[in-house]
Amino acid sequence: MNLVEVVLQSVTQLPPFPAVIQRVLQLVEDPKTSARDVVEVIQYDQSVTANVLMVCNSAYFSLRRPVHSLAEALVRIGFNNLVEIILTRGTSFLFFQACQGYQLQNGELWRHSVACALLSQILADRLNQKKSPIQFTAALLHDVGKVVLAGFVREHFEEIRRRVQEENLSFLEAEKATLGIDHAELGGKIAENWKFPPDIVAGIRYHHTPFLAPEFQDLVSLAYLCDVVALMTGIGGGADGLSYHAYKEVMEQYALKEQDLEEVIIDLESRMKKVEGFLNVP
Numbered sequence: 001m002n003l004v005e006v007v008l009q010s011v012t013q014l015p016p017f018p019a020v021i022q023r024v025l026q027l028v029e030d031p032k033t034s035a036r037d038v039v040e041v042i043q044y045d046q047s048v049t050a051n052v053l054m055v056c057n058s059a060y061f062s063l064r065r066p067v068h069s070l071a072e073a074l075v076r077i078g079f080n081n082l083v084e085i086i087l088t089r090g091t092s093f094l095f096f097q098a099c100q101g102y103q104l105q106n107g108e109l110w111r112h113s114v115a116c117a118l119l120s121q122i123l124a125d126r127l128n129q130k131k132s133p134i135q136f137t138a139a140l141l142h143d144v145g146k147v148v149l150a151g152f153v154r155e156h157f158e159e160i161r162r163r164v165q166e167e168n169l170s171f172l173e174a175e176k177a178t179l180g181i182d183h184a185e186l187g188g189k190i191a192e193n194w195k196f197p198p199d200i201v202a203g204i205r206y207h208h209t210p211f212l213a214p215e216f217q218d219l220v221s222l223a224y225l226c227d228v229v230a231l232m233t234g235i236g237g238g239a240d241g242l243s244y245h246a247y248k249e250v251m252e253q254y255a256l257k258e259q260d261l262e263e264v265i266i267d268l269e270s271r272m273k274k275v276e277g278f279l280n281v282p
């Protein structure tokens, strides 16, 4: 078996993706979905329900009166917020462990993932785009390939670093040159295995190479932008954080000025502080 085959086989060691979260993802893709459909799917899952209530009653929403049920949560925080809580809490188990190859300690990849998901909403607002749970999900899960690739990156770290330094490759290119596959491509394969909708698969697969995406350009470019901004703030910038080749085109495409970015980062930092309380819970 060659190295790529070994990497691909190790995907099977990931824990199964929770069926209830998979169902929520499918519902969110369907324009006919009503808020009640989502509540119906999750209401029998005790841990999802408990998570929704905990987050609703946290400092993040600063509600005056506590929320006691899913139906009440829906009325008080709205459909998008409800779906975002379900997805965020339902996927944290994937990202919480340390990714040693990437020099990310326990919880660091998780912080980076949440920061990117929050940025998808902050940036959509700033760019006058419609906010959607689909963008949120693609940004949240974009680095899922790192979870599997981290062990292989650790084993081959010296070679990857040498390629970055001597051959002027980006970290991603050096991963591919050394291991035969990079974390973005691997993430796309994982997302396909889990039967994620094709737009989310594309957001994950092309998050470092948005111009190669054959479709879903807007979603892919936004996922890329979120990652770049999160790395600029230093959230989750491990071994690879500074070694991606920035694509000036995406920044120009969005016509973001330094002042815009500064405001976006201030907004992100204040939102990250509010979610801090439940970021530490795996």
Ligand SMILES: [Fe+2]
Residues within 6 Å of the ligand: 142, 143, 183, 184, 207, 208, 227
């Ligand atoms: Fe990445």
Ligand SMILES: [Fe+2]
Residues within 6 Å of the ligand: 112, 142, 143, 227
């Ligand atoms: Fe990332």
